Amino acid sequence: MSKLVEYRQLEKHLAEQLQALEAMKGDDGLKKEIEFETKLRKLLDQYGFSLKHIINILEPQNTALRPPVAPTASTRKPRELKVYKNPNTGEVIETKGGNHKILKEWKVEHGADVVEGWLKK
Structure with a gap:
């Protein structure tokens, strides 16, 4: 493939991606998510917490509160001697x-x- 053909393909691909990016910028759902993330990060900084702290609060890894998980047994029977x-x-x-x-x-x-x-x- 010649360099010119490759350049044209990349240029076309870039134009398509820029068009998709512009379309997303106008999406109300994306704006709400960006606003939520910004406010959440400011709140975390204000109280000195990180995302890991929040995850641990919402989903604690404490095994005492969770029922023990039985180990999965092998489904294959052992070979006979x-x-x-x-x-x-x-x-x-x-x-x-x-x-x-x-x-x-x-x-x-x-x-x-x-x-x-x-x-x-």
Whole structure:
């Protein structure tokens, strides 16, 4: 994109935003909000308070007044322990997942279906 095209686009975007800003300046709701904020900040300065003080007054963080929130329990059930016994070597593997190094080697060597047959009930 050429610099001139980029300049024209930015110029157009700026003109649109200036137009939107001018439209907002005439909005009565915005004027009321600005007036409220100005008066509130003057009042806070007069009494030496900050916005944090006001928030703490309106919504105290005192846990004694609020009921305790129960911790959310995990929705996923824990994995079951699986025990595999290799009938050829007598070696036993206990695992909760399929990402066990020796179990993977067995599945490559003997086949996944055969190794799943070695699962102890």
